[in-house]
Amino acid sequence: MLFVMLHELGHGAMSEFNIPITGREEDAADNFAIINLLQVGSAFSHRILVEATRGWFLSDRRDRDDKEPLEFYDDHSLDKQRAYQIVCIMVSSNPAEFKDLADQTKLPEDRQKTCKRDYDAAASGWGAELKPHRRSADQPKTKIDVVYGDGKGKYDAYAQGFRSLRLLDVLADRAAEEFAWPVPFVLETQACGFINAEWVTATHKLTICYELADGFVDLYRYDDELTPTKKKRKSK
Numbered sequence: 001m002l003f004v005m006l007h008e009l010g011h012g013a014m015s016e017f018n019i020p021i022t023g024r025e026e027d028a029a030d031n032f033a034i035i036n037l038l039q040v041g042s043a044f045s046h047r048i049l050v051e052a053t054r055g056w057f058l059s060d061r062r063d064r065d066d067k068e069p070l071e072f073y074d075d076h077s078l079d080k081q082r083a084y085q086i087v088c089i090m091v092s093s094n095p096a097e098f099k100d101l102a103d104q105t106k107l108p109e110d111r112q113k114t115c116k117r118d119y120d121a122a123a124s125g126w127g128a129e130l131k132p133h134r135r136s137a138d139q140p141k142t143k144i145d146v147v148y149g150d151g152k153g154k155y156d157a158y159a160q161g162f163r164s165l166r167l168l169d170v171l172a173d174r175a176a177e178e179f180a181w182p183v184p185f186v187l188e189t190q191a192c193g194f195i196n197a198e199w200v201t202a203t204h205k206l207t208i209c210y211e212l213a214d215g216f217v218d219l220y221r222y223d224d225e226l227t228p229t230k231k232k233r234k235s236k
Contacts, residue, residue, distance in 0.1 A: 006033035056083035092119035155210035
């Protein structure tokens with residue numbers, strides 16, 4: 001969930017800071033999440049990346065088992081590509097620390113050697129674009145509101161859990177501390193009726209759906225060889 005939130009915040013950064021993107025925006029948003037988590041440098045942030053990788057691999061395996069057609073036209077990269085991109089950037093950021101991850105995911109040795117280009121491009125690109133928008137110590141923090149929406153019965157456990165963990169507050173505090181956002185915005189969790197997460201520029205709002213969390217639970221069940229429940233999706 002934290003990886004997804006940072007991915008969507010990457011979209012927000014591109015929009016609010018008018019950052020030019022010459023490639024695929026969804027890939028750039030993934031890289032924003034990966035680089036920011038690596039910069040935190042904690043075992044916890046690294047675990048988030050490992051779990052995000054696992055999620056993309058499981059999603060790919062589930063879709064193949066269900067004979068879901070590959071959506072080559074989608075604006076996102078394929079799930080397995082997204083998983084390997086996380087691994088690739090992690091490995092090139094610290095080859096010694098993440099060598100085991102590369103081996104576990106069977107990232108070929110020759111690809112591991114070229115991953116540095118991906119890491120350098122993501123780190124330097126985002127670093128350069130975000131530098132003018134870093135908040136100085138004397139700048140006031142942008143107001144970022146957090147809203148934990150009603151779980152509407154079915155998703156009450158997620159609503160209560162996220163509120164108890166202060167999931168949105170943690171991201172809001174870090175985003176306000178790090179960047180001088182041009183306008184206030186909102187982070188919210190809601191029951192949406194479908195699996196989704198999105199940044200909406202018109203409303204300056206980042207929404208994470210409880211259905212997304214429930215979908216991740218299905219993936220873990222799938223990993224335990226239980227049959228996952230089919231859910232309506234708006235987007236990956």
